[in-house]
Amino acid sequence: MAFATLKTNPAWTGWSRWANRHRMWLFAAPSMIFVALLIAFPLGWTLYLSLTDSAGSVRNPSDFIGFENYLAVLTDTRRFWPAVGRTLFFTVGVLTVEMVLGMAIALLLWRPFKGERWVRVAILMPLVATPVAIGMMWRLIFEPNIGFANQLLGWFGIPAQPWLSGAGTALPTLMFVDIWQWTPMIVLILLAGLTALSDEPDEAARVDGANAWQRFRHVTLPLMMSSVITAVLLRSIDALKTFDILYATKGKGGGSFHEVETLNIYAYGLSFDYNKYGASSTVLVLFFLMIIGVVWILTLRKKRSAL
Amino acid sequence: METYTVKLTSVLRVAALSAAALVAAGSLTSCTSTSAAKDPDVLRVTLANHVWTDIVKDAIPEFEKEHGITIELTQLGEDQLSDQYNVKLNAGSDEIDVMMYRPLQEGKLFATNGYLADLSDKVTENAEWDWADFQEGPVAATSFDGKVVGVPIITEREVLYYRKDLLQAAGLEVPTTLDELETAAREISDQNPGVAGFVARTAKAAAVTQFSSFLYSFGGDFQDAKGEATVDTKEARAAYEYYGGLINNYGPENVSTDMSWPEAMAIFTQGGAAFYTEADSLYLNATDPAKSKVSDTVGFAAFPAGPDGSKPYNVPSWALGVNAESPNQGLAWDFIEWATEKERTLEVQQAGVPGPRTSVWEDAAGIESYPADLATAILANAENGIGHDRPLVINVGEAREIVGDPIVVGITGGDIDASADQAQELFSLFLEDEK
Numbered sequence: 001m002a003f004a005t006l007k008t009n010p011a012w013t014g015w016s017r018w019a020n021r022h023r024m025w026l027f028a029a030p031s032m033i034f035v036a037l038l039i040a041f042p043l044g045w046t047l048y049l050s051l052t053d054s055a056g057s058v059r060n061p062s063d064f065i066g067f068e069n070y071l072a073v074l075t076d077t078r079r080f081w082p083a084v085g086r087t088l089f090f091t092v093g094v095l096t097v098e099m100v101l102g103m104a105i106a107l108l109l110w111r112p113f114k115g116e117r118w119v120r121v122a123i124l125m126p127l128v129a130t131p132v133a134i135g136m137m138w139r140l141i142f143e144p145n146i147g148f149a150n151q152l153l154g155w156f157g158i159p160a161q162p163w164l165s166g167a168g169t170a171l172p173t174l175m176f177v178d179i180w181q182w183t184p185m186i187v188l189i190l191l192a193g194l195t196a197l198s199d200e201p202d203e204a205a206r207v208d209g210a211n212a213w214q215r216f217r218h219v220t221l222p223l224m225m226s227s228v229i230t231a232v233l234l235r236s237i238d239a240l241k242t243f244d245i246l247y248a249t250k251g252k253g254g255g256s257f258h259e260v261e262t263l264n265i266y267a268y269g270l271s272f273d274y275n276k277y278g279a280s281s282t283v284l285v286l287f288f289l290m291i292i293g294v295v296w297i298l299t300l301r302k303k304r305s306a307l
Numbered sequence: 308m309e310t311y312t313v314k315l316t317s318v319l320r321v322a323a324l325s326a327a328a329l330v331a332a333g334s335l336t337s338c339t340s341t342s343a344a345k346d347p348d349v350l351r352v353t354l355a356n357h358v359w360t361d362i363v364k365d366a367i368p369e370f371e372k373e374h375g376i377t378i379e380l381t382q383l384g385e386d387q388l389s390d391q392y393n394v395k396l397n398a399g400s401d402e403i404d405v406m407m408y409r410p411l412q413e414g415k416l417f418a419t420n421g422y423l424a425d426l427s428d429k430v431t432e433n434a435e436w437d438w439a440d441f442q443e444g445p446v447a448a449t450s451f452d453g454k455v456v457g458v459p460i461i462t463e464r465e466v467l468y469y470r471k472d473l474l475q476a477a478g479l480e481v482p483t484t485l486d487e488l489e490t491a492a493r494e495i496s497d498q499n500p501g502v503a504g505f506v507a508r509t510a511k512a513a514a515v516t517q518f519s520s521f522l523y524s525f526g527g528d529f530q531d532a533k534g535e536a537t538v539d540t541k542e543a544r545a546a547y548e549y550y551g552g553l554i555n556n557y558g559p560e561n562v563s564t565d566m567s568w569p570e571a572m573a574i575f576t577q578g579g580a581a582f583y584t585e586a587d588s589l590y591l592n593a594t595d596p597a598k599s600k601v602s603d604t605v606g607f608a609a610f611p612a613g614p615d616g617s618k619p620y621n622v623p624s625w626a627l628g629v630n631a632e633s634p635n636q637g638l639a640w641d642f643i644e645w646a647t648e649k650e651r652t653l654e655v656q657q658a659g660v661p662g663p664r665t666s667v668w669e670d671a672a673g674i675e676s677y678p679a680d681l682a683t684a685i686l687a688n689a690e691n692g693i694g695h696d697r698p699l700v701i702n703v704g705e706a707r708e709i710v711g712d713p714i715v716v717g718i719t720g721g722d723i724d725a726s727a728d729q730a731q732e733l734f735s736l737f738l739e740d741e742k
Contacts, residue, residue: 056701057420058397144561145579165563167719252386253708256511256564256715272390273704275416 043288049281056275069282079258079266080283084290086171086254087262091239094178098235099228101179102186107216109187110194127184135248138177139164164249167257174260177245182238186231193227194220229302233295240291243268263287350638352405353381355388355625358591359461359660360407363646370645376638389413396422401632404639410448410457410626415701417628418451424629427455429640436644437666444694445623445663458647459623459663460655463588464688465520465610465696466619466681472604473499473581481606485524485549485613488582492557495581504557506571506580507550509718511711512704513567514550516696517584518714519620522546524613529698529710529734536738538710539731542615547727549613551717564715576601584610587685588624591659594678607681609688621692623663661685698734700741709733 019026050069054062073080109120126134141148142163150160163173201223205215221228243264246254252273254261261269263283270280354360360382367378383391388407395403396417408417417423430438438446438455445459467488469481473495482488492504508514522528527542537543554562559574566574568585572592575583576599587607596602610619627646629639645651652662657676667673668689674682698706709730716726 056416057422059399060420144563145559160561162561162563165561165565167564250565251510252704253512256509256711269704272393274702275393275704276702 046281046284049277050285052278054277054281055279058277062278065278069278070286073279073282073286079261082258083261083263083266086260087240087264087287090171090175090178090242090262091236093172093175094182094239095232095236097175097179098183098186099232101183102190102231103228105183105187106190106194109191123187124184126181127188129181131181131244132248134177134181135245138173138245139249142173167255167259170250170255170259174245174249178239178242181245182235186235189231189234190224190227193224193230196227197223226302229298233298233302236294236298237291240287240294263290347635347638348376349379350376350404350635350642351379351381351402352642353383353388353391353403354407356382356384357407357461357625357660358658359625359655362655362658362660363651366651370642373645374638374641378642385409392417392422396420396630396632399632401630401634403630404633404635405642406628406630407460407625408457408628410445410459410623411695411697411699412703414448414457414626415451415699416703418456419701421631422628423451423456424631424633424636424639425454425456426458426629426640426643429644430455430458433644436648440649440664440666442663442665442689444621444692445626447694448623449626449628457626457628458643459626460647460652461588461625462622462661462663463586463624464619464621464661464685464692465517465584466587466590466684466688467608467611468575468583468585468590468593469606469608470578470581470601470604471606473502474606481608482582482611483608485521485611488611489549489553489557492553492582496557499581502578503559503574503580505553505582506559506574507554507584508568508571509554509558509562509564509566509715511564511715512707514714515707515711516620517586518546518550518711519693519696520584520610520618521550521613523618523620523693524610524615525549526613526615529706530738534738536731536734538713538734539727544724544727546613547713547717547723551714551719551723554718555720558718562718564718586624587681587688588659588661590678590681607678607684609684610691617687617691618693619688619691620694620696621689622694622696700738702737702741706734706737709737 049058051064051066052062053065053068054060105123109116109123144150144160144162144165147163149163153160162169164170197220201219202215205219210218241264242262246260246262246265247268250260252265252269254265254269264287267280267283267287270276270283274280354363364380364382367380371378381391389412392403392406392408392413408414414423441459442462445462446455449455449457449459467482474481474491477491477495477498479491479494480487482491488505494504496502496504508517519529522543525542525546527540527546528537531537559579563570568589571583572585572589574580576593578600590607591598593599593605594602599605610617627643629636629643633639649664649666652664653667653670653673656662656667656673659676662668662673668686674685677685697703698710700706712730713723713726717723
């Protein structure tokens, strides 16, 4: 389709001419104002708060303290850095397992088989469930005394585990829940990538005597790298921001030893439990920069794979 | 290439329509929020999920009819209520008129922020309603800088819940001291595999309030008279040692460090523990056969005495206040007066929610519905009670996490001394920061 160009009417003057020249901006203006109000303003406000000592209430007078909050947060080895570590551990851990499992399941579902539709529906079930409901359900399953998980272990003679109650086991347990819930999303994305592949390269490799692993490693995987990076990109942003299952199962502070306190949970606690809005905004700005960094690296990688 | 003519009038029409739609949407939104909030015939009441709320809610049509108004009631769980206040009151919203709040948890913060209207004149206006009838401790907790900012509605003290059958089988008397409690917990847990000798809250912040009675009974407190931190004193260390040790040694197997009252109460009411220390206002959970397997064997006793005597907390857990931004302050006060009048307080207390009025405790009808041993325990506790169950600071959430750390360290068998040292250091810095 051709682009529209404008036939200028010589009778138009002044404001009309200006409006006509800037019609692109005029059309876009309402939605741009809307976006500015909904996204840019909260971001700017958070940035501003991070430079103040706002606490108690944002309506209370607060002093502009420059980068003092940033200095305090970045040198906080008791809560901030452990939260950064947990956020990264959680994200990298779940992403690795979800990608491997997701790829395996997508490869299994790639070729048509009997009952395929039912299997796909079953696999997608966790994806459509409400995260808080999932948190509550798993909390019951992992209850140390009456939960199903320990009963199951008992049938095999394995001693009961503390699961969500243990300082060392809570985060891995929640990573398991996250993997259970979000692997289907990876399957969906990778399956879409696999379905779009043409059969010829695979057949050519087969004729050349490549085995299944070689065909996957050197033909299928490189061809669908773009889908893989899309999946990693979407899922990593989401995993970094995980809040609902952590909060639903362990509450404010991420447990008595802060064992599942990620950056999101920490920032929430600073705001809603401690009412320290300056410090909370600082954590959020740093977290935002961290997410931007991850997205930037992955986008660069994606561009490179597309070349 | 095709050439299209874009009429300027069309461009402007679209832009104007979009802008108008945006403005209209904005105005409509603000209309719905402000017009209803400023409607003198609508009173917005925000309450917590509680037996008190259920009873008062049933009577609300009576108030509506009497005043010819409509009440918009929002009922939320404790945490959601807190978050809701944080968001709305921070924004200076006038969408809340009457608010149910926790005087010791957020009272100081709300009063410092100017969220709560001054009710000093209102409380003395109606002699029949009788402000002087409210107990001194709860009144102190709902006052700030010499002004009354709330009316207490529910009070609570820590009592000892115990299993009569297990004590009888072990040939033990009801413990009256903390030493006796420990001995009884040990003997019962030894004799009954699978039954814990003792259970109580274990989550760091949630446990602080129930730990406070142990702390006071050992002769300690969170702060001294000058407001300095005192969580590393000999007495405080002994209390941490005792509370943590009791759960670590005689508590449930695989004990979680995330238990607040619902989880700890569930263990006790499912028959999993012999002793349980908890707020008396929650007793219906243990005596109601629909909720408790031990409803016919549960007994209650005053808080056992420590080296410094029996010193349980005696606090107002909830109060009603008026949002300082509310345009309906007069009506909001009428509601509070109506909800806290003597007859209603008596009715609420008879339904199992301990009230803050002296008269309902002096009235035989006020305690006749309570189990006899619970009524005796409550009266004894009220006499010895301490007026706070957590540090008296503005940022209570953070303070509870700091002073609660040695509790969970004790429960998990860790180094309580090191944890108390760290708690003292952090709490001192925290208090310095709040000055």
